[in-house]
Amino acid sequence: xxxxxxxxxxxxxxxxxxxxxxxxxxxxxxxxxxxxxxxxxxxxxxxxxxxxxxxxxxxxxxxxxxxxxxxxxxxxxxxxxxxxxxxxxxxxxxxxxxxxxxxxxxxxxxxxxxxxxxxxxxxxxxxxxxxxxxxxxxxxxxxxxxxxxxxxxxxxxxxxxxxxxxxxxxxxxxxxxxxxxxxxxxxxxxxxxxxxxxxxxxxxxxxxxxxxxxxxxxxxxxxxxxxxxxxxxxxxxxxxxxxxxxxxxxxxxxxxxxxxxx
Amino acid sequence: xxxxxxxxxxxxxxxxxxxxxxxxxxxxxxxxxxxxxxxxxxxxxxxxxxxxxxxxxxxxxxxxxxxxxxxxxxxxxxxxxxxxxxxxxxxxxxxxxxxxxxxxxxxxxxx
Numbered sequence: 257x258x259x260x261x262x263x264x265x266x267x268x269x270x271x272x273x274x275x276x277x278x279x280x281x282x283x284x285x286x287x288x289x290x291x292x293x294x295x296x297x298x299x300x301x302x303x304x305x306x307x308x309x310x311x312x313x314x315x316x317x318x319x320x321x322x323x324x325x326x327x328x329x330x331x332x333x334x335x336x337x338x339x340x341x342x343x344x345x346x347x348x349x350x351x352x353x354x355x356x357x358x359x360x361x362x363x364x365x366x367x368x369x370x371x372x373x374x375x376x377x378x379x380x381x382x383x384x385x386x387x388x389x390x391x392x393x394x395x396x397x398x399x400x401x402x403x404x405x406x407x408x409x410x411x412x413x414x415x416x417x418x419x420x421x422x423x424x425x426x427x428x429x430x431x432x433x434x435x436x437x438x439x440x441x442x443x444x445x446x447x448x449x450x451x452x453x454x455x456x457x458x459x460x461x462x463x464x465x466x467x468x469x470x471x472x473x474x475x476x477x478x479x480x481x482x483x484x485x486x487x488x489x490x491x492x493x494x495x496x497x498x499x500x501x502x503x504x505x506x507x508x509x510x511x512x513x514x515x516x517x518x
Numbered sequence: 519x520x521x522x523x524x525x526x527x528x529x530x531x532x533x534x535x536x537x538x539x540x541x542x543x544x545x546x547x548x549x550x551x552x553x554x555x556x557x558x559x560x561x562x563x564x565x566x567x568x569x570x571x572x573x574x575x576x577x578x579x580x581x582x583x584x585x586x587x588x589x590x591x592x593x594x595x596x597x598x599x600x601x602x603x604x605x606x607x608x609x610x611x612x613x614x615x616x617x618x619x620x621x622x623x624x625x626x627x628x629x
Contacts, residue, residue, distance in 0.1 A: 318600075323592065326628035501543070508542055515610040517618035518542065 260491035262412045267454040269416025271510045272331040272446030277310075282413045283334060286445065289409035293402035297382060298352040299344050301395040302402040305431040307335045316430055325420040325442075327516060332418070332444035337427055338403050339437040340395045345386050350378035392438055399440055407443060416448030449510055455503040456496035519565045525554050528568040530623050537622030556612035557619050563602050564595075571595065572623045587625060595620065596629040603629075 257265075283306055290302060309317065309332065320329060329335060350373040353362065362368040385391055403419070410417040422442040428435075448454070464475035486492045496503075511518035525531055526547075531554075538546040547553055561567055566574075575595065577588045603613030613629070620627050 321628065323596070323626050323628050504542055511614070515614050517614045517616075517621055518538070518546070 257412050258489065260486065260489040262408050264457070264489075264491040264493045265452060266408060266411045267416075267458065268418040269446075269448045269450060269454060270328050270331075270418055271449040271507075271514060272328075272333070272416060272444070273449045274331045274333065274446070274514070276333070276447045278334045278415060278445055278447070282410075282415060283336075283445070285413060286336065286406040286409045286443075290402045290406040293398075293405045295398050295402065296394070297345070297350075297377075298356055299348070299395075299398070300352075300402075301340045301342070301344055302399040303339045303341045303433070303437060304406075305337045305339070305433060307337060307431065309333050309335060312430070316426075319426045320423050320430070322421070322423055325422070325444075328418055328420055328444050329422075329442070331449070331514065332446040334445040335422075336406070336443040336445060337422065337431060337433075338399060338440045338443065339433055340392065340399045340440060341434070341437050342386065342391065342395060343434075343436060345382050350374060350382065353377060395438070396440065403441070403443065410443070410445050414447075415445055416450075416454075417443055417445045419443055449514060451506060453494055455500060455506070456494045457492065458496050519562050521558070521561060521567055525558050525561075525568070530568045530572040530619070531557070534619045534622045538618070541622075552611075553615040553618065556608075556615035559606070559612060560599070560602055560616045563605075564598050568619070572620070572625070575620065575623075575625050592625065592627055595625075596627055599627075599629045 287304060353373045354370050356362045357368050357370060407417055419441040424439045463478045467476040468474055469476045508518055535547045574591045575588055576585050579586045599613050599616050603609035606612055617627055617629060
């Protein structure tokens with residue numbers, strides 16, 4: 257599938273084929289996609305624990321449910337729990353930046369040297385950053401980028417996926433993650449039970465409300481020609497619409513098939 | 519437990535019927551009367567009437583007088599639905615119908 261088509265077909269899938277397992281290699285590909293994401297200072301804060309639903313004892317699975325995600329985690333055969341590891345910066349002390357230097361990604365052309373990393377970047381910027389109350393926000397941004405690549409990979413592989421919150425204390429006890437890891441979201445993965453369109457591309461705020469040129473309040477101009485091109489490349493697909501009878505019929509059938517309330 | 523009146527005469531059941539009609543079109547409780555049967559069985563199982571169940575699921579918050587969902591009672595009924603579901607042959611389907619009744623009465627619940 258072409259990249260723009262992958263962007264266009266991604267939906268939050270909430271109806272999965274509960275008994276159709278996800279191949280191990282597809283799970284690995286999702287994780288591999290996370291791993292090569294862009295990441296500030298090459299820190300790689302994102303950690304993930306893959307949990308196969310059927311490996312969880314029923315009593316533990318019950319405890320992992322909350323009133324808004326119970327059905328999704330019950331239906332999805334694979335749960336990928338995403339965490340941020342705040343300890344990586346002080347563990348590596350700039351070593352990964354120096355590695356980038358050695359590999360020619362960071363260069364003197366842009367002011368980089370081992371000395372700069374050892375004497376300035378780590379002690380004066382990175383270490384204080386880890387002590388700043390805003391540090392979790394910075395690492396959350398990077399973890400989000402990484403998780404998003406995994407999310408898109410799932411769709412490229414013909415799977416469906418949906419990020420949800422999770423019951424942190426219960427899951428931490430199950431997954432035995434280090435206590436300083438910051439819990440983010442769980443990526444629920446499986447084969448979609450709903451159609452690929454899943455009711456169409458969800459509504460979004462107006463482009464002009466979101467993006468600006470030079471200054472806030474000056475909307476970035478949206479060229480209709482570009483929009484047309486993106487429709488042709490399938491990044492823009494059938495838009496979802498309210499009171500869509502076909503979608504309601506599909507959901508009603510899914511409710512009956514999967515024993516969900518209607 | 520016998521209900522004090524026909525199941526369709528309870529306000530919460532009327533709200534359920536209306537919610538289903540608005541969401542799905544047609545009249546799902548007429549088209550699938552087993553949904554009502556499921557609720558009757560559940561009422562019998564917990565020994566309570568539909569309006570009483572929904573009544574317990576909400577409380578008035580002292581601080582601002584807002585009507586809010588009671589976490590305690592939601593947990594209680596979610597557990598009851600699971601128990602109900604596990605005891606009956608048709609339990610999965612009936613449990614979902616009871617959840618539907620609660621959802622269309624404004625109770626955010628998954629079990």
